[in-house]
Amino acid sequence: MRSYRRMGAKTRYISTCTGLSAVDHANTKFSKGYDATGVGAVLCARHEFWLAQGVGDLQKGEKYVNMDYIFVCAMREYLVVNQLVSYDIACQWAGGLLERITKFPSHIQIPIPEGSISYVIPKLHYGSHIQEGHSPYSLNYRLGAARTDGEGIEHHWWWIQPMASSTKVMGPGGRQGCLEDQWGYSNWCKIVDMALLFRKRLRAARAAYAEQKASFDALTCSLSKENVIKWEAEVKAWEADPYNRDDPYIVVNQGLTELETVHDLAVEEQKLSSVTGFVALHEISLLGFMKMGLELETTQARLKEDAKKATAGKTSELLERRTALCRKVQKFRELQAVYIPQALPIIVETEACRTDVECVEDIRLTLLSEINPAHRDTKYKIKNVRHQGPNTRTRTEISKYENRKLRAVSQYRRARRAKLALSGPGDWKQEFRVLRDDDVRGLEDDDPGAVAQRAKRRHDQSKVGPAEGRQQMSWIWRASDSSSNSGIIDSLCVEWLKSRARVMCWAEECKLIPEEMRRVLASHAYEENAWFSRATMRSLVDDRLHEGLVAYAIDQAYIRRALRRKFRAVCAEVVQASEGTLLGSEWQEVEGPEVDLESSSLDDEAAYELDGEDLEPEQYA
Incomplete structure (x- = not known):
C-alpha cells in the first residue's frame, strides 16, 4: 500500500x-x-x-x-x-x-x-x-x-x-x-446507553412527526389541488433519478431583482433616447433620478439607525455623514424640479421637507409614492415592479448581520407603502402582507414561539436554533397561489416540497427506530448465546485456565442478558405506544441457554453473575 x-x-x-x-x-x-x-x-x-x-x-x-x-x-x-x-x-x-x-x-x-x-x-x-x-x-x-x-x-x-x-x-x-x-x-x-438513546429518539420522533404533519396538511389545504398534484409528480420523478433531473429544491426567483429592474429600465430608456427628436431634460436621466431617490431612502434609514446608538466619540463622524447627505438631498431637489415639478409646492409648504435642519435623516424626500394622486404628474409612466426582499443565509449570519436585516425590513415596508399609494388596494396584498417583526425570519428559522418553547425545555438559549427537519415556515415564504395569474410561485413550490420531505423523514424515523430496537434485542440474544457456547469450547486446557475461560464467558453472557432485560424494560412501553400492536418475539421474556457448571469444575456459581458495575439501575428510571 x-x-x-x-x-x-x-x-x-x-x-x-x-x-x-x-x-x-x-x-x-x-x-x-x-x-x-x-x-x-x-x-x-x-x-x-x-x-x-x-x-x-x-x-x-x-x-x-x-x-x-x-x-x-x-x-x-x-x-x-x-x-x-x-x-x-x-x-x-x-x-x-x-x-x-x-x-x-x-x-x-x-x-x-x-x-x-x-x-x-x-x-x-x-x-x-x-x-x-x-x-x-x-x-x-x-x-x-x-x-x-x-x-x-x-x-x-x-x-x-x-x-x-x-x-x-x-x-x-x-x-x-x-x-x-x-x-x-x-x-x-x-x-x-442504547436503551436511553432509542427511547429518547422515538419520543422526539413521534412528537415532531405530529407537528410537521399538521403543518404540512394545513399548507397543502391552502394550495390549489392542481399545483399540489403537479409538484408531487415532479418531485417523485426527481427522487427516482435525482442526478439527471432538474433540482426541485432550488428557489427560482419569480420576480425581478433590483439589478434586473435597473437593467430593464436602462434598456427601455436607451430605446427612447434613440428616437429622432429626443431631448434630454437633464444630464442625469430619469433612471438615475429614480435610483438616487431609492439610495437616499436607504442612506437615511442607515443614518437614523446609527444615530440612535452613536457614542460621544462618533459625533464628528455622524456630523460629516449628515453634511454629505444634506448635499445629496439638495441635488435631489434640483432633479425633482425637472422630473416631478408638481412636488415643488409640497416641498415648499411642508415643514418636514426643509433641508436646513440638523437631523437630515428625518427629512421627507417627497418621492412620487408620497405624493397625493391628485398632484402627480401623469405625463410620466412609472413602471411598478415587485420588491424582492433579500434572502438571509443562515441563522448565524442573521445574528452577524442583524443591522442589515433591519434595513431590509424597513425597505420592504417603505416599498409596500409606496405600492399601496401608487396602485391602491388589490389582489397583490394577498402576497405582500403587512410585515410584523415575528414574520421576519429566514427559510431556516423557526417560529419564535417554538424557539422559546425549546429554550425553556433545554434551559440553554445558545442551542435552540432549529434544524431543517423542524422548520415552521413564515408567511413571507408562503405567497398564496390562489390568485396568481403568472403560474406556479417557485418559492412556494420549494417550501411545500421541503415540508413534504420533513414529514417523510420523521415518518421514516418513527418506523425505523422500533425496528432498530428489535434488532438490538436480537443482537443481545445472539451475543448471549454465543458467549454461553464459548464457555465449553476449550475443554482440553489446564484446569485453572479452563476455569478462568468459563468464568469470563459466562460473565459476558450474563452481561448481554442484563442488557437485554434493561433494554426491554426501558423501551417496551414507548414502542407499544408507537406501534399500537403486540410486540414481536424479541420483546418476550425468554432466557437463553445455561451452562453445565458441574462439568466445568466450578464451585461457586454466584461468582459468575453480573456484579452491576456495567449497568446502573438508576439510569433507567
Whole structure:
C-alpha cells in the first residue's frame, strides 16, 4: 500500500465546490518529520459506532489515496448490503472513486456492485457547499435516510481530541493500541446507553412527526389541488433519478431583482433616447433620478439607525455623514424640479421637507409614492415592479448581520407603502402582507414561539436554533397561489416540497427506530448465546485456565442478558405506544441457554453473575 500511496502523493485535486478545505488543504499541511499528521475514520452514520478496520493514518491532509484505502478496508464486511456513504466532500470524492479503487493492489480491491453506493453530505457541512445541483447529496431529501445527520464523526473527533497530544510522542504500536482502546470503550458505552438513546429518539420522533404533519396538511389545504398534484409528480420523478433531473429544491426567483429592474429600465430608456427628436431634460436621466431617490431612502434609514446608538466619540463622524447627505438631498431637489415639478409646492409648504435642519435623516424626500394622486404628474409612466426582499443565509449570519436585516425590513415596508399609494388596494396584498417583526425570519428559522418553547425545555438559549427537519415556515415564504395569474410561485413550490420531505423523514424515523430496537434485542440474544457456547469450547486446557475461560464467558453472557432485560424494560412501553400492536418475539421474556457448571469444575456459581458495575439501575428510571 505504501508504494500505491507514493504514486498518488503528488496528485492534486481541484475543488469545484465551495468550502471544501479538506480538498484545498490536502497538500499544504505541515508534515515534515511526522509518520502521520492525523487519522481518517469510517463510522456508522446512524449510531456512530467505530467500524472494524475503519481507521487509518493520514500523512498530509485528507488525500484521496488515504481516504479511499480506509473506506475500502471498512467496507469489506458490508458488501452484501447497499450503503449510504456520508462524507463532507462527497460531491468531489465520489467522482472517480470506483475507478481509483481498481488501481489498488489486488488483495485490497473489493467488488462493489453497480448502484449499491449512494453518497450524501452531512447536514452541518451541507450549508458550506454550493446549493445548485446539490440536493441529491442532502440527507434532508434522501429517501430512507430518516433523520440521520451524518455528523457522528465530528462528535467523535471532539471526544478523542484530548488524546492527540498524548499519542504524539508514542511509538507506532503504543499509539495504535492506545487509540483502539479508546474507540473500543466508546463503542461499549454506545451499547450500554442504547436503551436511553432509542427511547429518547422515538419520543422526539413521534412528537415532531405530529407537528410537521399538521403543518404540512394545513399548507397543502391552502394550495390549489392542481399545483399540489403537479409538484408531487415532479418531485417523485426527481427522487427516482435525482442526478439527471432538474433540482426541485432550488428557489427560482419569480420576480425581478433590483439589478434586473435597473437593467430593464436602462434598456427601455436607451430605446427612447434613440428616437429622432429626443431631448434630454437633464444630464442625469430619469433612471438615475429614480435610483438616487431609492439610495437616499436607504442612506437615511442607515443614518437614523446609527444615530440612535452613536457614542460621544462618533459625533464628528455622524456630523460629516449628515453634511454629505444634506448635499445629496439638495441635488435631489434640483432633479425633482425637472422630473416631478408638481412636488415643488409640497416641498415648499411642508415643514418636514426643509433641508436646513440638523437631523437630515428625518427629512421627507417627497418621492412620487408620497405624493397625493391628485398632484402627480401623469405625463410620466412609472413602471411598478415587485420588491424582492433579500434572502438571509443562515441563522448565524442573521445574528452577524442583524443591522442589515433591519434595513431590509424597513425597505420592504417603505416599498409596500409606496405600492399601496401608487396602485391602491388589490389582489397583490394577498402576497405582500403587512410585515410584523415575528414574520421576519429566514427559510431556516423557526417560529419564535417554538424557539422559546425549546429554550425553556433545554434551559440553554445558545442551542435552540432549529434544524431543517423542524422548520415552521413564515408567511413571507408562503405567497398564496390562489390568485396568481403568472403560474406556479417557485418559492412556494420549494417550501411545500421541503415540508413534504420533513414529514417523510420523521415518518421514516418513527418506523425505523422500533425496528432498530428489535434488532438490538436480537443482537443481545445472539451475543448471549454465543458467549454461553464459548464457555465449553476449550475443554482440553489446564484446569485453572479452563476455569478462568468459563468464568469470563459466562460473565459476558450474563452481561448481554442484563442488557437485554434493561433494554426491554426501558423501551417496551414507548414502542407499544408507537406501534399500537403486540410486540414481536424479541420483546418476550425468554432466557437463553445455561451452562453445565458441574462439568466445568466450578464451585461457586454466584461468582459468575453480573456484579452491576456495567449497568446502573438508576439510569433507567
